[in-house]
Amino acid sequence: MIETYNVPHALVHLFPSELVNELQIDMSFRGKQIFKWISIGAQSFHDMTDLPASLRQSLAERFPSLYTSTVANTFIDKQDGSAKLQIKLYDGTLIESVLLVDTQGRKTACLSTQAGCGMHCAFCKTGTLGFLRNLESYEIIEQYYHLMNNFGKPNNIVFMGMGEPLLNLPNVIKAISIFTAHDGLQISKRKITISTCGIVPGILELAEQHIDVRLAVSLTVADDTIRSQLMPINQTWNLYTLKQALLTYQEKTGERITLELPMLSGINTTPECAYKLVAWIKGLQVQVNLIAWNHVDELPYKTPSSKELTDFITILKQHNINVVQRAKRGRGINGACGQLGRIKQE
Ligand code: SF4
Numbered sequence: 001m002i003e004t005y006n007v008p009h010a011l012v013h014l015f016p017s018e019l020v021n022e023l024q025i026d027m028s029f030r031g032k033q034i035f036k037w038i039s040i041g042a043q044s045f046h047d048m049t050d051l052p053a054s055l056r057q058s059l060a061e062r063f064p065s066l067y068t069s070t071v072a073n074t075f076i077d078k079q080d081g082s083a084k085l086q087i088k089l090y091d092g093t094l095i096e097s098v099l100l101v102d103t104q105g106r107k108t109a110c111l112s113t114q115a116g117c118g119m120h121c122a123f124c125k126t127g128t129l130g131f132l133r134n135l136e137s138y139e140i141i142e143q144y145y146h147l148m149n150n151f152g153k154p155n156n157i158v159f160m161g162m163g164e165p166l167l168n169l170p171n172v173i174k175a176i177s178i179f180t181a182h183d184g185l186q187i188s189k190r191k192i193t194i195s196t197c198g199i200v201p202g203i204l205e206l207a208e209q210h211i212d213v214r215l216a217v218s219l220t221v222a223d224d225t226i227r228s229q230l231m232p233i234n235q236t237w238n239l240y241t242l243k244q245a246l247l248t249y250q251e252k253t254g255e256r257i258t259l260e261l262p263m264l265s266g267i268n269t270t271p272e273c274a275y276k277l278v279a280w281i282k283g284l285q286v287q288v289n290l291i292a293w294n295h296v297d298e299l300p301y302k303t304p305s306s307k308e309l310t311d312f313i314t315i316l317k318q319h320n321i322n323v324v325q326r327a328k329r330g331r332g333i334n335g336a337c338g339q340l341g342r343i344k345q346e
Pocket of ligand 1: 128
């Protein structure tokens, strides 16, 4: 039997004037009040104490929850304080969102933009799931609120969870507009990063639309043969095409780009790969982030040794490339980069 679901009445993606229309209330200033309450984590109209009691009551009856999704499971990494939420969407789909906590206590919300992912990067757990569906803007925003309500307000947002954000760009852009809204969460665009596996039209659209958030590209390796094996997207947009898009992006935005390299022992860690990366980067303003591959049981890769990483970093530094080795966070809960996806359909 095919299950059917009513499309829920979502609220968190609406601006004050849209809230007034959706809720069918007369006074426009109420929209701002409700918008503000949602942005500080109210979960019910009953929490909105500056609304008249009768209005609170009637809205709460019509909308028992402000969210369309619920937290199904919470996992906390005791070693580093990172946390992962498994979130159940209105249709029963499960997604995951992560809160990464750095050594200074800064919190980064790692949000999913799709359920599953169709990009099939060989080193990524999410890629083994295949694509289930795009998330609606409210489903992206609600992940932030679930993290905030459980662990406090995150300082940064990265669209680096499940899915390829540039293949769900309208919903990602809408979520960004809510995250940065002046009367709401007021998160600076400088604290928001979109991470892509290299969707060239999406990169060009970001530049064209002046979205002005930070851009990260999961480059992995600057060798077309190896990259095509690890990241099938390279067969559509190869390294040359990707670089041209990034040059255009930088010309239009003047922004530095982050290149993410999940490091797979013996595959993209060799000196030859380092020199190819040096050559490919020429002309781009980048920071290179190396991420020692996070183990996933069913995948055939190995985490590199410290020496492999150090030797790679030394070559990049010799060529004045800005390189950072990202700290390991969230591994204890399978919440680190590339580990999301212990998902099941109910
Ligand atoms: S790395 Fe990102 S784009 Fe690639 S399969 Fe995983 S979630 Fe999808």
